Amino acid sequence: MAKQFWLALPLAAAIAVTGCTTTNPHSGETQRAKSTTGAGIGAAVGAVAGALSGDGSSSRRDRALIGAAAGAAAGGGIGYYMDRQEAQLRDRLQGTGIDVDRQGNNIVLNMPNSVTFGFDSSELTSSARQALNDASAVMREYPETRITVAGHTDSSGAEDYxxxxxxxxxxxxxxxxxxxxxxxxxxxxxxxxxxxxxASNANEQGRAQNRRVEITLVPNQQ
Incomplete structure (x- = not known):
């Protein structure tokens, strides 16, 4: 089986190398899309699964190659889905004060308290409502994601409060x-x-960073 697996790896490598590239809107640097990594990993996993399922040496080789291609398509698909969603969120939330951070196949929207709420309040500001209107419009277009909304505070005041x-x-x-x-x-x-x-709660700058709501979008397949 090992021989057939290694025969499939060049396909995985070729898929990874030929993946599409994107331009970081903040730095202007060209970088390989997240879907490329997903395709490469999917190809390797698919190669193993395909090789294990074959009976003879020829069958294992063929199945390893087919499995690599199928795995690449599946892995790249998740990354591409999240790539598109990330690009739309960056476009819609530009200038709102909400940061869009990509972490693997997950997307994190960091909503600082200065944008989202008033002091000691849980009532959304008008600017936060407008930003969430834009964010929810994108989320509706990409229903194959789970969404965690997490609230955070600084350490001022009582912990239970x-x-x-x-x-x-x-x-x-x-x-x-x-x-x-x-x-x-x-x-x-x-x-x-x-x-x-x-950030540190020892100074106001750090406390301000800690007062936030994070929205994390995770693909259903993950």
Whole structure:
């Protein structure tokens, strides 16, 4: 089986090398699309599955090659789906103050509290509502994703109060998305309070970064 697997790897490599490229809208740098990595991994996995399923040496070789091609298509498909969604979110949310971050096949929308809520409030600002209108329009176009809405606070005040505030803020964002037509069953809403800081709580700049709502989009196949 090992021989047939290695015969299929050049196909996986060829698919990975020939994958499409995109241009980072912030840096202007050309980079290989996420779908390329998915295709390469899918090809390797498909090669193994195909080789294992064959009986004779010729059959294993053929099945390894077929499996590599099928795996590449599946792996690249997930990446391409998320590539398109990411591009539309970046376009629609440009200038809103909401960051779009790609993490593997996941997309994270970081909504800082300065954009989303007033002080000690869980009522969405008008600018946050407009941004969420744009985000929900894209989410409706790409229903094959799960969505986690997570609220976060800084460490000022009582921990239990911060926990409840983060939950209320996450719920406010999640509810607005469903009002915008995003299916409720796609959503997971959670409050983390002060427990997942991304910066130091020792200064105001760090605390401001910690006060946020993160929306994470994950492909259903993942």
């Amino acid at each position: 911060n926990q409840r505030l983060s939950q209320r803020r996450a719920q406010a964002v999640g509810s607005y998305l469903t009002q915008g037509g995003v299916a409720n069953q796609r959503l997971n809403i959670v409050g983390y309070g002060e427990n997942q800081p991304i």
